[in-house]
Amino acid sequence: MVKKKFSGDIDIIRELLEITENLSHNKDIVSLLDNILYEARKFTNADAGTIFLREENELNFSYFQNDTLTQLDENNKKFIYANSSIPINDESIAGYVANSSKPLLINDVYKLNNKVPYSFNDSFDKQSNYSSKSFLTVPLITSRDQTIGVMQIINAKDENDQIIPFTQDDLMYVSFFANNASVAIERAQMTQQIILRMISMAELRDPKETGAHVNRVGSYTIEIYQKWAKNHNIDEKTIKAYKDVLRLASMLHDVGKVAISDTILKKPGRLTDEEYDVMKTHTVHGAELFKERVSDWDKVSSEIAIHHHEKWDGTGYPYQLKGEEIPISGRITALADVYDALISRRVYKEAWDEKKVLELIESESGKHFDPEVVKAFFSIYDIIKAIREKFPDKE
Numbered sequence: 561m562v563k564k565k566f567s568g569d570i571d572i573i574r575e576l577l578e579i580t581e582n583l584s585h586n587k588d589i590v591s592l593l594d595n596i597l598y599e600a601r602k603f604t605n606a607d608a609g610t611i612f613l614r615e616e617n618e619l620n621f622s623y624f625q626n627d628t629l630t631q632l633d634e635n636n637k638k639f640i641y642a643n644s645s646i647p648i649n650d651e652s653i654a655g656y657v658a659n660s661s662k663p664l665l666i667n668d669v670y671k672l673n674n675k676v677p678y679s680f681n682d683s684f685d686k687q688s689n690y691s692s693k694s695f696l697t698v699p700l701i702t703s704r705d706q707t708i709g710v711m712q713i714i715n716a717k718d719e720n721d722q723i724i725p726f727t728q729d730d731l732m733y734v735s736f737f738a739n740n741a742s743v744a745i746e747r748a749q750m751t752q753q754i755i756l757r758m759i760s761m762a763e764l765r766d767p768k769e770t771g772a773h774v775n776r777v778g779s780y781t782i783e784i785y786q787k788w789a790k791n792h793n794i795d796e797k798t799i800k801a802y803k804d805v806l807r808l809a810s811m812l813h814d815v816g817k818v819a820i821s822d823t824i825l826k827k828p829g830r831l832t833d834e835e836y837d838v839m840k841t842h843t844v845h846g847a848e849l850f851k852e853r854v855s856d857w858d859k860v861s862s863e864i865a866i867h868h869h870e871k872w873d874g875t876g877y878p879y880q881l882k883g884e885e886i887p888i889s890g891r892i893t894a895l896a897d898v899y900d901a902l903i904s905r906r907v908y909k910e911a912w913d914e915k916k917v918l919e920l921i922e923s924e925s926g927k928h929f930d931p932e933v934v935k936a937f938f939s940i941y942d943i944i945k946a947i948r949e950k951f952p953d954k955e
């Protein structure tokens with residue numbers, strides 16, 4: 561990562577405003593956080609970073625980047641899906657910044673002055689073998705003066721890749737950028753909320769439970785896509801743009817279930833043939849919701865709704881499409897959905913054990929599933945497991 565050279569303050573501000581403007585194009589909260597961290601790190605030439613978002617009185621570990629660790633092993637990206645939260649109080653660095661709503665510069669987190677109230681939690685370093693040193697931690701404050709989270713930028717580097725402290729200028733500009741980014745985060749959170757409500761209405765189930773299943777399917781789908789796309793030499797820009805629409809679209813795969821009666825949808829036992837035929841229409845009903853097709857997002861959502869039960873060998877529904885006739889979004893969501901359906905409990909079935917699920921997926925490669933998608937899935941299986949742990953079903 562090469563530090564940008566600026567000729568002066570005005571240029572810096574102009575650049576930051578331009579970056580902010582681009583953030584407003586992100587629809588999806590995950591790709592938005594990815595971009596925000598990336599830009600803040602590029603600006604300060606920092607190796608790593610974390611975004612925490614506030615959930616009631618806690619900070620939830622929400623996004624993570626770390627060049628050193630991900631270059632070693634791409635499955636280290638699983639740390640993105642770490643399921644941890646910290647209380648908002650003065651005991652941790654991020655908690656202190658959220659509490660005070662003021663930015664904080666630390667040159668070496670292992671040499672904290674003993675007068676400060678906070679201490680550094682080294683459990684991540686221990687777990688991952690990483691060496692944290694310089695920190696720049698800024699609050700994420702919205703235009704209504706609410707602190708919605710904290711961004712932490714870690715290990716600034718000089719031209720020789722040596723870790724150096726962040727500067728006062730870094731602090732000033734990153735804070736400015738963080739304020740603008742917060743507005744975009746708030747908007748993306750609202751979009752996500754609206755979509756989750758729509759889904760919970762469609763499935764007429766406990767919104768918490770629905771949320772977990774669709775969050776998992778959405779996250780599996782973008783991670784499998786990213787791996788598949790890299791295997792197919794698709795360029796980074798296309799991957800990023802597609803991921804931005806793909807997660808929300810995949811979360812909506814079953815939204816057509818809104819048209820299926822409760823007696824069928826929630827039936828505890830096996831469906832009769834007639835009931836199953838009705839159930840199958842959730843695919844076409846889902847696609848109807850997006851038939852205006854105004855944006856990329858409508859297009860991909862429609863594709864996934866209609867094609868997520870097609871099979872690679874042409875024996876699926878509703879159109880018995882075969883192989884690459886099925887859009888990639890549908891081929892990936894099909895695997896993500898079946899994996900999650902098998903490994904979880906459903907009203908009509910118990911959870912299967914993991915070994916049995918993975919054997920089924922393997923044996924369906926080239927039949928139900930696209931072999932290339934199956935390959936991508938297995939090569940990022942650590943990330944898949946981390947996603948499951950991040951979004952557990954509520955009892």
Ligand code: C2E
Binds near residue numbers: 826828901908
């Ligand atoms: P779902 O629960 O999300 O399941 C998605 C897909 O996972 C299923 O698509 C199927 O391909 C796979 N799957 C789920 N459970 C099993 C299983 O026990 N064995 C195998 N081999 N595959 C499984 P499918 O079959 O087209 O079903 C679509 C939707 O229809 C399901 O979504 C579920 O909502 C409903 N459904 C299917 N079968 C039954 C049933 O016997 N009883 C009830 N109440 N609903 C069912």
Ligand code: SIN
Binds near residue numbers: 594626630637
């Ligand atoms: C990254 O860690 O930089 C990539 C994360 C993502 O695109 O999901």
Ligand code: SIN
Binds near residue numbers: 763908
């Ligand atoms: C789903 O949420 O996709 C499955 C609904 C169910 O059968 O419990």
Ligand code: FE
Binds near residue numbers: 842
């Ligand atoms: Fe479905």
Ligand code: FE
Binds near residue numbers: 814897
């Ligand atoms: Fe589903």
